[in-house]
Amino acid sequence: MSHTWKSLRASFLRLAGVLRKPQRDAEFIAELESHLQLHIEDNLRAGMTPEAARRDALIKLGGIEQTKERYRDRRSLPVLEALLHDWRFGFRMLLKSPGSTGAVVIALALGIGASTAMFTVVRSVLLKPLPFKDPTHLIRLYEQSPDDKFPYNNVAGGIFKAWKNQSHGFSDLAIYSNGAEYNLSGASGQLPEKTRATERMAQ
Incomplete structure (x- = not known):
């Protein structure tokens, strides 16, 4: 201690x-x-x-x-002292040339904004887990045509029912469609906006 x-x-x-x-x-x-x-x-x-x-x-x-x-x-702390010295020098140089200062501020704002937007996308797509329990256990099933020309066909309702009745390797099965679009509007008379949605069958 x-x-x-x-x-x-x-x-x-x-x-x-x-x-x-x-x-x-x-x-x-x-x-x-x-x-x-x-x-x-x-x-x-x-x-x-x-x-x-x-x-x-x-x-x-x-x-x-x-x-x-x-x-x-x-x-x-030599490193911190050198960093403070560089900051003071850079600040004085920016004050001497306001035009360059504006350009630097705009460039920094654009760079930070682009980095933030990219991180948001990466976090939403790759880092943030899906809003399901045990998302790593989710799999997506397709139908495949006999000639292999269309390996990712949508599953027909009758075939899905057969899968659900005969399959014992899954805890549950559900059918969904992600091509739905809706016009939604908020409160206070907001203009409607088109929103893509995923439809899932009711249990």
Whole structure:
């Protein structure tokens, strides 16, 4: 539990470092300069020249810029920080060219709309289960002509009755037709619309 809490706390601190980057960078630079000055003063008291004292202090700290980079990598999320930087840059560029901004917004709207419509179709046809109990157990039966020219013929009513009486491998059989069309209208005087429907025999 303690390890998980430490990981969460470290992640939170990294996120806070991204959101408060300018302030935290300024605080760290001030602290780094203070440490550098202390090392320089120690070297001067040891008898070094000012140039040698500063050079030795920089070596001990590992270099100012290198230390800054290591601190930023440790205290922030580099990927998120780069993403925020790119977003800010892109937003500024869009503000400078309103015409291009409009074109980009339209292109994004069309792309998102097309993707949403395609996903709706795929979900309705492939992903969403049929509104039946155990839809994977449903099968569709046809009649086939002797010469195989018409392998998917509609089933006649008499043949269907024979199938239903003689078949014991199915839990139930029903006959339906999907070629029906109706003109339906809603309430409040709405204009009628033609709707395709599937007719199923009553039990």
